[in-house]
Each structure stands twice: as structure tokens, then as C-alpha cells.
Amino acid sequence: MSKQPILQIENLRVSFRIHDEYYAAVDGVSLTVNENEVVAIVGESGCGKSALALSIMGLHPLERTKLEGTIAFKGKNLLPLSVPQLNQIRGKDIGMIFQDPLTALNPLMSVGRQIEESMDYHTKLSSSAKRQRTLELLKRVGIPNPEKTYDRYPHELSGGMRQRIVIAIAIACEPSLIIADEPTTALDVTIQAQIMGLLKELQQQMKTGIILITHDLGVVAEMADRVAVMYAGEIVELADVNTLFSRPLHPYTRSLLHSIPSVQTRKEKLHVIQGIVPSLQKLPRTGCRFKSRISWIDESEHEKNPILREVAPGHWVRCTCYKNFYFPQDNIGDMNYGIS
Amino acid sequence: MLKFILRRIVIMIPQLFLLSILVFLLAKAMPGDALTGRLANNPKMDAQTLAEMKEKLGLNDPPYVQYVRWIKNLMQGDLGISYIHQQPVTDLLSERIGNTLLLSACILILSYIIAIPLGIVSGRWTNSLADKLIVGYSYLSFATPLFIFALLMLFVFGFILGWFPTGGSVNIQVEKGTVDYYISKINHLILPSLSGALLSTVGTIQYLRNEIIDTKIKDFVKTARAKGVPESRIYSRHILRNSFLPIAAFLGYEITGLIGGSIFLESIFSYPGIGQLFLQSIMQRDYSVITALVMISGLATLLGTLLSDIILSAVDPRIRIE
Numbered sequence: 045m046s047k048q049p050i051l052q053i054e055n056l057r058v059s060f061r062i063h064d065e066y067y068a069a070v071d072g073v074s075l076t077v078n079e080n081e082v083v084a085i086v087g088e089s090g091c092g093k094s095a096l097a098l099s100i101m102g103l104h105p106l107e108r109t110k111l112e113g114t115i116a117f118k119g120k121n122l123l124p125l126s127v128p129q130l131n132q133i134r135g136k137d138i139g140m141i142f143q144d145p146l147t148a149l150n151p152l153m154s155v156g157r158q159i160e161e162s163m164d165y166h167t168k169l170s171s172s173a174k175r176q177r178t179l180e181l182l183k184r185v186g187i188p189n190p191e192k193t194y195d196r197y198p199h200e201l202s203g204g205m206r207q208r209i210v211i212a213i214a215i216a217c218e219p220s221l222i223i224a225d226e227p228t229t230a231l232d233v234t235i236q237a238q239i240m241g242l243l244k245e246l247q248q249q250m251k252t253g254i255i256l257i258t259h260d261l262g263v264v265a266e267m268a269d270r271v272a273v274m275y276a277g278e279i280v281e282l283a284d285v286n287t288l289f290s291r292p293l294h295p296y297t298r299s300l301l302h303s304i305p306s307v308q309t310r311k312e313k314l315h316v317i318q319g320i321v322p323s324l325q326k327l328p329r330t331g332c333r334f335k336s337r338i339s340w341i342d343e344s345e346h347e348k349n350p351i352l353r354e355v356a357p358g359h360w361v362r363c364t365c366y367k368n369f370y371f372p373q374d375n376i377g378d379m380n381y382g383i384s
Numbered sequence: 385m386l387k388f389i390l391r392r393i394v395i396m397i398p399q400l401f402l403l404s405i406l407v408f409l410l411a412k413a414m415p416g417d418a419l420t421g422r423l424a425n426n427p428k429m430d431a432q433t434l435a436e437m438k439e440k441l442g443l444n445d446p447p448y449v450q451y452v453r454w455i456k457n458l459m460q461g462d463l464g465i466s467y468i469h470q471q472p473v474t475d476l477l478s479e480r481i482g483n484t485l486l487l488s489a490c491i492l493i494l495s496y497i498i499a500i501p502l503g504i505v506s507g508r509w510t511n512s513l514a515d516k517l518i519v520g521y522s523y524l525s526f527a528t529p530l531f532i533f534a535l536l537m538l539f540v541f542g543f544i545l546g547w548f549p550t551g552g553s554v555n556i557q558v559e560k561g562t563v564d565y566y567i568s569k570i571n572h573l574i575l576p577s578l579s580g581a582l583l584s585t586v587g588t589i590q591y592l593r594n595e596i597i598d599t600k601i602k603d604f605v606k607t608a609r610a611k612g613v614p615e616s617r618i619y620s621r622h623i624l625r626n627s628f629l630p631i632a633a634f635l636g637y638e639i640t641g642l643i644g645g646s647i648f649l650e651s652i653f654s655y656p657g658i659g660q661l662f663l664q665s666i667m668q669r670d671y672s673v674i675t676a677l678v679m680i681s682g683l684a685t686l687l688g689t690l691l692s693d694i695i696l697s698a699v700d701p702r703i704r705i706e
Contacts, residue, residue: 103609127615135612142610147603151702152625161621162611197701213611 047078050221050253051100056113058092058099060324066110067324069095071277073113074352077221080251084268084285086259086300090321092277093257094143097225100255101138102130117221135162139214141224141243145206145231149198155209156182156194159216166217181212186242204235208242215246221253228263236260240267261304265289270358273297276321276333279352282360293355293366295341296334302371315371332363340372341365385697389690396686403682404458408451410678411671458679464672468665473676477658481643483553484650484657487580488642490573491649494581499588500631506589507596507627508619518589526586534579534652541575548575551654576653580646588631595627602626632699636692643684 053075059066070092077083085093098104100115102122115122117133125133134140142148149158159178163169169177175194182190185208198206207227214222224243228236244267247254256267264271264285271288273281273296281294292298299317319337327333332346350363438444442453457464463473506518542550548571549555555568599605600623608622643658650660658677665673697703 098606101610103606131612131614133612134610140607140610142603142607144603148607150604150608150622150626152700153621154701158607161608161613165612165614199702210607213607216611 047081049076049078050118051075051077051255052114052116053096053100054114054116056096056099056115057111058095058104059110059112060095060104061108061110062325067327069277069324070099071329073274073277073279075272075279075282077253077255079220079253080247081270082247082254082256082268084256084258084264084271085274086261086264086271087274088259088317088321090323091274093259093274094225095277096274097140097223097255097257100223101134101140102127103140131165135219136166136217137219137221139217139219139222141207141210141214141222141227143226143229145203145210146198148210149206151198154195154197155201155206156196159209159212162213162216178212178216181216182209184246185209185212185215186238187212203231204238207231207235207239211239211242211246215250215252218250219252221255222247223255223257225257226259227256228258228260236263243267261300273300276327278333278362279360280334280362282352284358287356287359291359293359293361294334294363295338295366295369298366298369298371299338332365334363335365338365338369341369345369389694392690392693396683396690399686400679400683404455404679405451407675407678407682408447408454411675412447412450414669414671454675463676466665466670466673468668468670468673473672476661476673477676477680480657480661483655484659485642486569487573487577487650487655487657488646490577491580491584491646492638492642494577495584496588498581499585500592502585503589503592504596504619504624507593507600510593510597515593519593522586522589525583528583530580530583530646531648531652533583534576534649537575537579538652548572553656572655576646576649576655579653580649587634591630591634592627595630596623599623599626629696629700633692633696635695636688636690637685638688639691640681640684640688643681 053073056070056073057068058070059068073092073096075083075085085096087093095104099109099111100117100122102111102125104111106127111123113123117137122130122133149155153161156175156178159181160174163174163177167174179190179194182193187193187205187208193201193205198209201209207230211227214224227243228239231239240263243254246252247267254267256263258264268285270282270284272279273288273294275296281288281292281297283291288297289301292301296317299315303315303317305314317337318339322328322336328335331348332350335341335343335346345365345368347364352360352362354360442450445453454464461474463477465471466473466476469476502518502521506515509515538550541547553569553572554565555572558564558568605618605622608618613621646657647659647663649655650657651663654660661673662677664670665677
């Protein structure tokens with residue numbers, strides 16, 4: 045494990061302004077991504093995953109976002125950089141794959157041109173060389189007829205094809221880090237598998253680091269080396285993928301894993317985690333943030349100011365409430381969502 | 385593409401036919417007829433002569449006979465004779481249509497020159513002071529009645545300051561074709577076109593502003609930023625191109641407006657164009673002119689919608705005409 049870290053996030057706080065007050069969507073997150081490593085960030089919607097991903101490239105609207113802490117890419121802190129300085133890195137050293145391929149492409153530009161565009165700013169290739177390289181990229185992401193597809197517009201392609209184009213854009217300049225923000229959420233299941241397969245293949249070929257934002261634990265198991273579980277803006281558990289699946293500790297992680305429906309054991313009801321992720325304004329700022337959703341656990345089990353502790357080498361957990369955590373036997377207060 | 389245009393033009397024939405019936409009926413429904421305005425009130429005119437004239441002009445024929453006669457002539461390009469001006473309507477129109485096209489084109493171009501930069505500034509820097517001023521101006525211009533604004537312009541710049549002529553389309557003393565002639569023409573155009581343009585920017589400004597505000601938060605703009613595209617290029621290549629679509633689509637309809645002319649403006653600046661003629665003709669019950677003008681503007685509207693569709697298909701790859 046003597047890999048070089050390429051991205052080191054230290055104590056990152058991302059706050060958004062809502063009615064003149066700042067609320068932290070990402071609160072004190074520290075995370076390291078090494079070369080050629082896939083780090084997955086999992087959690088429910090609204091727990092700060094995407095806010096974290098967008099802050100790395102500075103893609104939040106500047107006028108209502110406050111970023112604190114450090115995000116060091118290859119040793120260089122990105123947070124104080126101006127937009128023109130960030131543009132040197134965006135697309136060249138860090139590529140980004142977005143969630144919804146239906147909206148992530150400019151409807152008025154041919155897909156070939158959209159892939160080429162980042163080369164306009166990061167390389168000195170001639171236009172024929174750029175075209176050549178784009179055709180290679182199209183082939184590489186599994187587009188059957190690159191020559192023809194080059195001049196196509198996004199609306200002429202299927203969702204899966206468009207996501208391949210989005211991936212081609214991200215890898216156009218061979219970045220050393222790719223941020224994939226829920227790359228398969230908007231696709232149907234068979235296409236999801238293809239896209240994940242493609243990502244994995246590219247990652248192995250190009251030796252890039254990947255930050256994989258997802259709430260699909262199946263995807264995590266398949267792709268990730270390490271997993272960070274986020275809840276309400278904090279990392280609650282961090283471990284390598286095997287440990288996390290074989291020995292999950294934090295109640296939130298365990299609830300997530302418990303919620304995966306299994307084919308082997310047919311259950312009467314699907315497990316649901318009680319309650320919802322609190323909105324940004326109502327987020328508890330002290331104590332264990334998951335407390336309200338595991339109300340059957342005694343108050344004394346929680347820490348006053350929970351911190352992320354290393355409980356085994358490489359396995360980090362926040363709060364002490366995991367120690368005596370159990371699922372209530374017959375899902376006390378568990379709501380029936382009409383599934384039986 | 386050609387097939388599409390041909391098909392659309394063929395569809396226009398029944399549409400125009402329907403329009404012609406409507407126009408004819410409306411013209412007939414107006415109180416009075418061609419003779420009322422000029423002759424009937426003349427004390428020297430006796431009832432018998434009047435009745436003879438009516439018979440001679442075919443005004444006593446059943447409406448459908450009159451309609452068939454009118455539409456027959458119309459298809460041969462004969463728009464009839466103006467009762468008031470005592471000359472063929474085609475001659476009357478051809479004298480004025482050039483003036484109207486010139487004035488309307490000036491208004492349109494000027495209003496784009498003013499509105500597009502303002503819309504871009506307003507949309508890009510939303511809620512800035514500049515944006516607030518621009519939005520303020522566009523609301524004010526929307527609320528200002530043209531006939532009052534134009535009169536004010538005429539009064540201030542034409543009458544008090546005397547910078548511009550107060551009427552006509554050209555100084556009649558200048559010889560046609562000379563440099564002075566064209567300078568005089570432009571001089572006569574400035575005031576009416578500026579008045580029209582300043583008040584017709586609101587649509588373009590607001591459309592562009594809203595489109596930019598909508599577009600700049602779209603995902604593909606984020607994709608472009610993540611590629612490292614500089615901010616100026618983000619606007620020129622990604623945001624603005626998408627924001628111009630509705631304005632480009634609207635251009636067809638705007639061009640239709642060119643032919644219709646500006647009724648108020650031409651009347652206030654006594655600018656000899658179609659709009660002024662239209663207003664006069666209604667007041668004087670000059671049927672042949674009214675029906676001709678309504679038919680022409682109907683045709684222009686149909687052509688405008690076709691033009692809009694063609695423009696839109698040219699600028700938006702998602703819309704392809706086959």
C-alpha cells in the first residue's frame with residue numbers, strides 16, 4: 045500500500061447560503077484518494093455526496109457557497125485557486141462524469157465536438173489530430189460506429205450511448221482522477237452494468253483514481269477499493285470494501301446494508317430506515333447525527349461529540365453507538381410502505 | 385426540406401381561401417358602403433343617380449356574386465380600385481410598401497441592436513445593478529403607450545430642437561437618386577424608427593434574460609465547466625447559443641410584422657406607408673384597400689410561421705424538417 049495520494053481532502057466544509065445564512069452540507073470531511081484507487085462515497089440522497097464531489101472542481105456557484113478546509117490535488121490546494129487557474133486542472137487532470145446523460149450534453153453541439161472541446165484548451169493538437177483522438181476515444185468507450193457518431197447530436201443517441209459520450213469527455217485528456225457522480229443512476233439496470241464494466245476497464249487501463257459517488261451498494265461492492273459512508277454531511281464510516289461488507293459497524297452502514305433486498309430470503313416487508321435525512325437547515329450540528337433515526341438506542345450509547353476513530357487498521361467509525369446496536373426485533377414503528 | 389416547404393405552401397391555399405371569405409364578410413358587415421362616405425352626403429347627389437351608381441358598381445348583386453367577382457380579380461392580381469384615391473390599389477400599395485418595409489426593417493434591426501446586448505448583460509449578471517436598470521427600462525418601455533412616446537419624441541426632437549423632420553419619408557425638393565436624397569431619407573427615418581425600436585425591445589430582452597437564467601444552471605453547462613472551458617466561451621458556445629433559439633424562432637413572426645407596418649408610428653410621423661394608408665382607409669370605408677391589406681397581412685402571417693419553422697430547424701438540430 046505504498047501508493048502516492050493524489051487527492052487529499054482535509055477537514056472540508058462546504059456551506060451554502062440560504063436566506064443570508066450559511067448551512068454546511070459537507071461538514072469536516074477528510075478523505076484521501078490514492079493513485080489508481082477507487083474510493084466510493086455512499087449515502088442517501090441529501091447527505092452531501094454530490095456537494096463534496098462538485099466542490100473538488102469548484103463547480104458550485106461561487107456567490108452562494110463557502111468552502112473551508114483544504115482539497116490538495118497532487119499536493120496543491122485547490123480551494124484558493126481562481127476560476128482561470130482551476131480551468132487549467134478541470135478536464136485535464138480531473139475529469140468528471142455526471143449523473144444524467146440526458147441533460148449533461150449540450151443539445152446544439154455534435155457529440156464529437158463536445159468530446160474534442162476539452163482538448164481545445166488543454167492540448168496543442170491540430171484539429172485533425174483532435175478529431176483522430178476523439179474517434180479513438182469513441183471507440184474506447186464502446187461506441188460502435190465512431191466516424192458516424194462523431195457528427196451526431198445528443199438527442200440522436202440512447203441514454204447508455206450518451207453516458208458513454210459523457211465518459212469519453214471525462215477521459216479525453218487522460219486525467220489522473222475521475223469524479224463519477226452517480227454515473228448510473230439515470231440508466232436502466234442492464235445499461236448500468238455495461239457502464240460500470242466500462243468504467244472499471246478504463247480505470248484499469250489508465251490507472252486513474254476514481255471517486256465514485258453512488259447509493260448503489262452493488263456497484264460499490266463491484267468497483268470500489270475503499271468506501272466512505274456519508275450521513276448528514278459527515279463521514280460516519282470509512283473502510284476498505286471487504287471490511288465494510290463483512291464487518292460493517294456504524295448503525296447507518298448496517299441499516300443501509302440491511303435495506304438491500306435479497307433474492308434468497310423473501311421478506312414480508314422490505315427494511316426501511318426510519319425517518320428521512322434532515323434538511324440542510326434542520327441538520328443537528330452536535331452529537332450523533334444519526335441519533336433520531338435509531339431512537340430505540342439509548343441516549344447514553346451516543347457520544348457527546350462523536351469523532352471518527354480508527355477501530356481497526358484502516359477501519360474508521362464515528363460515534364460509540366455502534367457498540368450495542370441492534371435492529372429492533374419486529375421493526376418497532378417501522379412504517380409499512382405498502383409492500384407485502 | 386423542399387418537400388416540406390411545398391407542402392406548407394399548398395396548405396396555405398385553403399387557409400387563404402378561408403381568410404378571404406372572412407375578410408369579405410367583415411368588410412360587408414361594416415356599416416355603409418363605398419358610396420356612403422363620399423357621395424351620399426353630397427346634397428347635390430339625388431337618390432336616383434345614387435341608385436344607378438350602386439347598380440353600375442354591382443353593389444346590388446347578391447353577396448356571393450360580389451365575392452366571386454372579387455376573388456376572381458384577386459387571383460389575377462387585380463386588387464380593385466380605391467374609391468377614395470381613384471387609382472388601382474396595386475399602384476397605391478407599391479408606392480408605399482417600400483417605405484413601410486424600410487421603416488419596419490430599421491425598427492427591427494435597431495431593436496435587436498439595443499435588446500440583445502441588454503438581454504445578455506441582464507441574464508449573465510442577474511440581480512446586479514445593471515440588470516435592475518435594464519429590467520426597469522424594459523418594464524417602463526412595455527408600459528409606455530407608443531402613441532404618446534412617439535408624440536413626445538416628435539415634439540422634443542422634431543419640433544422644439546428641430547433636429548429631425550417632423551413628417552414624410554423624404555424631402556420632396558431633393559432630386560431622386562442623388563446622395564442628398566438618400567441622406568434625406570435616412571434623416572426622415574431616424575425619429576420614427578428610434579421611437580419604435582426603443583419601445584419594442586421588451587420581448588427580446590425578457591426572453592433572452594430568462595433563457596440565459598434558465599440555461600446557465602443546466603447540467604451541460606456544468607459539464608462544460610468541468611472540461612475547463614473558460615467562462616467567456618461557456619457563454620458564447622454553450623449558454624448563448626441555446627438561449628437564442630426562441631428569439632431566432634420569433635424572427636419569422638417579426639418579419640411578418642414588417643409588412644403589416646406600424647399603424648400608429650406611420651400616422652404620427654405622417655410617414656407614407658401601409659400602416660397610415662390602412663388607418664385612412666378604415667376611416668373612409670375604402671373597402672378595396674382594406675380587404676387588400678388584410679389579405680396581404682394574412683398571407684404575411686402564414687409565410688412568417690413557415691419562415692419561423694425553417695429558421696428553427698436551421699438553428700436547432702433537434703428539429704429536422706423532412
